[in-house]
Amino acid sequence: MQRFGLSNDNLLFSEYFLEMDEYETQVSLFITIAILAAFAGSKAIYDRYRKSFTKIKVVVxxxxxxxxxxxIIALRSTKVSKITIFEEKERNELIYTSYQITFDDQSIQFLKSLGVDFDNIEGCWKGNYFQTNAGVYMQYILEKLKLSSNKTPCDIHFKTRFCRETLKDIESIQGRCLVITxxxxxxxxxxxxxxxDFSEQYSCGAFGTVAAVERADLREIPTPEIRVHNLNFDLSAYGGSAPEANGTPGFSLKIFGNSKHRFISLAIAKCDLPVVKAxxxxxxxxxxxxxxLKCFNTYKLSSEPLLSESYALNHMKYSPRLFEIKLSQRSETVAYFDDCDMFVLAEGEAAAFLNFHTGLDINPAIRGLTSLGRFIEMITVADTEHAVSNALMYKMKHSEQLFRDFVKNGIREYMLT
Known part of the structure; x- marks a missing residue:
C-alpha cells in the first residue's frame, strides 16, 4: 500500500510560507491601524482647527x-465675529432713562468677570448691593462696546424698531447667527x-402691593433701599381688623428707587390673617x-422730605388692593431654525417677568446671562442635530432652574428678609 506524507524538507518549506503569511498579515494589520490612526489624528486636528476658527454673528x-x-458677553467670546444691536429708542432717550437698577453680589461678581468696573460707574453701595441709574449703566456699557469695536465689530442701530423687514435682513446673514431678544x-x-407666545404663570407664595411717587423738584440721585419687617396695620376705621397680637407675622416694607422716583412695596407670605383678607x-x-403714606414718612431716609397728604393724593400711583404675586414664564425661550441656520434666545423680561415689580429694583435677569457665554461656544461649533439639541437643552435647563429658584425663594430674598 502506498503511503502518502511529507518529507522534512517539505515540512520546513510549508512552515516557512505559513510564517510569511502570518508576517504579511501582521504587517497589513499594522499598516491599516497606522492609516486609521493617522486619519483619526488628522480628523481630530482638522476638527480642532475648524472649531477654533468657526465664528458666529450675534444680533441683540x-x-x-x-x-x-x-x-458685552458676546464681545468677550472668541467665537463671535460681529455684534449688531437694534434699539427702538434714540441714544439720548436711552441714557437719560430715569429708573434705578440695583445689582446684587452675585450679579456684581459676574459682571466684574466681564470687565465691568463698578468703581467707574456713578452710584452708591449698601453692603453687597450697588445702586445706580439704569441710564448711567447703559451709557457705561455703550462706551465699552465702542472702545472694543476695533476687536469685534459692533453696530448699534438706534431708532430702529424690530420688524419683519429687519428679520429678512437677519435671515440674509451668511453663516450661523444668534438673535438675543x-x-x-x-x-x-x-x-x-x-x-x-404662550406663557405660564406660577405663584411666588406671597401677596403684595406697590406704590410709586415722583417728586419733580428733586434730582435723580442713586439711593439705597430700605427694608422693614413685621409691620401690622389697624384697619378698624375702614371696617377691617385691628392689629394682630404680638408674634404674628406681619408685612415687609421696601422703599427703593432713586431720590426722585420712589417706590414703596408691601408684601407678606401667603396666609389667612384677617388683615390680609381685608x-x-x-x-x-x-x-x-x-x-x-404713613409707611414712607415713618421709614424714609432722614435726608428725604416728608410726603404730604395732598401730594400723595395727587401724585401717588398705587394698587388699591393686595394681589397674589406671580411670575410669568414664556414657554419657549430658545429655538433653532435649520433653514436659515439661526438660533433665537429670549432673555430678561422677554423670557420671564413678575407682576409685582420685576426684581424689586434688583434685576434678577442678570443671573440668566451667566450661561450665555458657554451657550455661544456650544452653538458655534454644533455641527450635528445631537450637538444642537445639547446646546438648546443646556440653556433651557439653566433658565428653568433660575425660574424655579425665583418662584421658590425670589420674593423672600428680595423682599421678605
Missing part, C-alpha cells in the same frame, strides 16, 4: 441693561422671530394710600 434686540450686558415683556421680536377684599383707595 433691545439695548436695555440685559441687552447691553448680553452684548431682550425688548421686554411687550416686545414683538419674539413673535416675529417665531418663538411661541386688604385683599376691601376696595377703599384712601385706606391703601394712607398705609403707603
Amino acid at each position: 434686540v433691545g439695548a436695555g441693561p440685559i441687552g447691553l450686558s448680553s452684548a 431682550s425688548d421686554g415683556r411687550n416686545g414683538q421680536s419674539q413673535r416675529i422671530l417665531g418663538l411661541n 386688604l385683599r377684599t376691601i376696595l377703599d383707595r384712601a385706606m391703601m394710600r394712607n398705609i403707603f
Whole structure:
C-alpha cells in the first residue's frame, strides 16, 4: 500500500510560507491601524482647527441693561465675529432713562468677570448691593462696546424698531447667527422671530402691593433701599381688623428707587390673617394710600422730605388692593431654525417677568446671562442635530432652574428678609 506524507524538507518549506503569511498579515494589520490612526489624528486636528476658527454673528434686540450686558458677553467670546444691536429708542432717550437698577453680589461678581468696573460707574453701595441709574449703566456699557469695536465689530442701530423687514435682513446673514431678544415683556421680536407666545404663570407664595411717587423738584440721585419687617396695620376705621397680637407675622416694607422716583412695596407670605383678607377684599383707595403714606414718612431716609397728604393724593400711583404675586414664564425661550441656520434666545423680561415689580429694583435677569457665554461656544461649533439639541437643552435647563429658584425663594430674598 502506498503511503502518502511529507518529507522534512517539505515540512520546513510549508512552515516557512505559513510564517510569511502570518508576517504579511501582521504587517497589513499594522499598516491599516497606522492609516486609521493617522486619519483619526488628522480628523481630530482638522476638527480642532475648524472649531477654533468657526465664528458666529450675534444680533441683540433691545439695548436695555440685559441687552447691553448680553452684548458685552458676546464681545468677550472668541467665537463671535460681529455684534449688531437694534434699539427702538434714540441714544439720548436711552441714557437719560430715569429708573434705578440695583445689582446684587452675585450679579456684581459676574459682571466684574466681564470687565465691568463698578468703581467707574456713578452710584452708591449698601453692603453687597450697588445702586445706580439704569441710564448711567447703559451709557457705561455703550462706551465699552465702542472702545472694543476695533476687536469685534459692533453696530448699534438706534431708532430702529424690530420688524419683519429687519428679520429678512437677519435671515440674509451668511453663516450661523444668534438673535438675543431682550425688548421686554411687550416686545414683538419674539413673535416675529417665531418663538411661541404662550406663557405660564406660577405663584411666588406671597401677596403684595406697590406704590410709586415722583417728586419733580428733586434730582435723580442713586439711593439705597430700605427694608422693614413685621409691620401690622389697624384697619378698624375702614371696617377691617385691628392689629394682630404680638408674634404674628406681619408685612415687609421696601422703599427703593432713586431720590426722585420712589417706590414703596408691601408684601407678606401667603396666609389667612384677617388683615390680609381685608386688604385683599376691601376696595377703599384712601385706606391703601394712607398705609403707603404713613409707611414712607415713618421709614424714609432722614435726608428725604416728608410726603404730604395732598401730594400723595395727587401724585401717588398705587394698587388699591393686595394681589397674589406671580411670575410669568414664556414657554419657549430658545429655538433653532435649520433653514436659515439661526438660533433665537429670549432673555430678561422677554423670557420671564413678575407682576409685582420685576426684581424689586434688583434685576434678577442678570443671573440668566451667566450661561450665555458657554451657550455661544456650544452653538458655534454644533455641527450635528445631537450637538444642537445639547446646546438648546443646556440653556433651557439653566433658565428653568433660575425660574424655579425665583418662584421658590425670589420674593423672600428680595423682599421678605
